Amino acid sequence: MTTRRALLAAPLALPAFARGAAAQDAWPNRAVTMLLGYPPGGVTDFGARAVCERMGRALGQSLVVENRPGAATAVANSAAAQARPDGYTLLMGTSTLAINPALQPNLLPKDPRTELTPIGTVFRTAFVLHVHPSLPVRNTAELIAYAKANPGKLNFGSSGTGAVNHLCLELFRARAGIDVVHVPYRGGAAALIDLRTNRIQAMFSAAQEALPALREGATRGLAVSSKERMTVLPDLPPVADAVAGFDGVFWQGLFGPAGLPAPIVARAGAALREATTDPALVARMAEQGVALTAGDAEAMRRMLADETEMWGRLIREQNIRPE
Structure with a gap:
């Protein structure tokens, strides 16, 4: 009886699955909100808006930057982590994602490596x-x-x-x-x-x-x-x-909530690469001391993991505490 019921139910489940797959394939069919944990102005806001404008052209939809400063960028970071993983709320995350877990472990997300989906790198400065x-x-x-x-x-x-x-x-x-x-x-x-x-x-x-x-x-x-x-x-x-191995930079990367479907990650990543390799935008950002970086999701994942380890170790060893 259980097998017969399962067979009868299967055709009913297929349309829902197909609708979900079709929605992913059609992404984006409306504007995408891009959260940013900094106020308007400054290189982080400038870079995010320039990259989003170029990504929007590649995707055929607007990417609207929404500034949500506060709590060492945790306001924007936690909102992105808690958003539906449908691709319509993304995050322009920064180095604070690698710093906050050790410096302020009470802030959300507690572990961005598992609570967010990396999409690609944006810049280093x-x-x-x-x-x-x-x-x-x-x-x-x-x-x-x-x-x-x-x-x-x-x-x-x-x-x-x-x-x-x-x-x-x-x-x-x-x-x-x-x-x-x-x-x-x-x-x-x-x-x-x-x-x-x-x-x-x-x-x-x-x-x-x-x-x-x-x-x-x-x-x-x-x-x-x-x-x-x-x-x-x-x-x-x-x-x-003069100091072997020294490398300390501020970076920006593109993230979505955990569970963001692979087709959306791939499409958003491709649009991001179009933006970060656009010669005019590369030159424009270089004038601000910013180097656009066309790294994929795996590159962003590695960088977040490496910097979480590096800064976390330094914060613990030097006993650094927030003000």
Whole structure:
């Protein structure tokens, strides 16, 4: 009897399955909401909007950026993780997905590696290691030597405890074996004002924030935090030239909720690759110190896993706590 009932029920189940498959194949047939955990303005918002506009052309539908700042981007991240996995709510996630689990484990999602679906990489942007011109150093090696000769006397700013540029400082301090004072600010712009006036002597700044000060001669650039040079600052070598293996960047990637169907991941990923390899957009973003990266879902998964391990280990070893 059970077998007979199952056979009778099977034809009724097929239309529902077919409708689900057809919906995936037709995706997207309406606008897609793209959540972003940052306020309007700034390179993260600018990059997300530029990439979404180009993706929308490839998909034939609008991708509408919805800014939901708050709780170290957890407001947007958790909303994306809890959304229906139908492809109509996606997330422009950032490095905070790799940092929050160790720094603020009470925030949701607790483990983005399992609670989100990676779709692809969007961009990487390095920080500029720069100093006040009165500091008698011209490169990273000289800065390390000066810090060792003057332990506890160098004030290093950051845009806030747990921010990526703060973690770059902690990584630099640990790898170089130096004793410097961390001075956290509420945002990179406030820290840069004090760097200009020599209230602090050094910091890792976002490239777009550092560029005006460097061009005016208000600060002196020593290096960039990425393992490769930046197009916009080709004369600055990587910190890794002096500190082996150093690589600390801010990144952005595209994610969906857990369980996002593979056909939607593939279609969204293909549109993302069209955007991140568009020559005009690549050049436009490079002017802001941003390197578009055309990595697929597996590349995004690996990067999230690697950085969750790297930053988590650093946060634990240095006993970093949120403000």
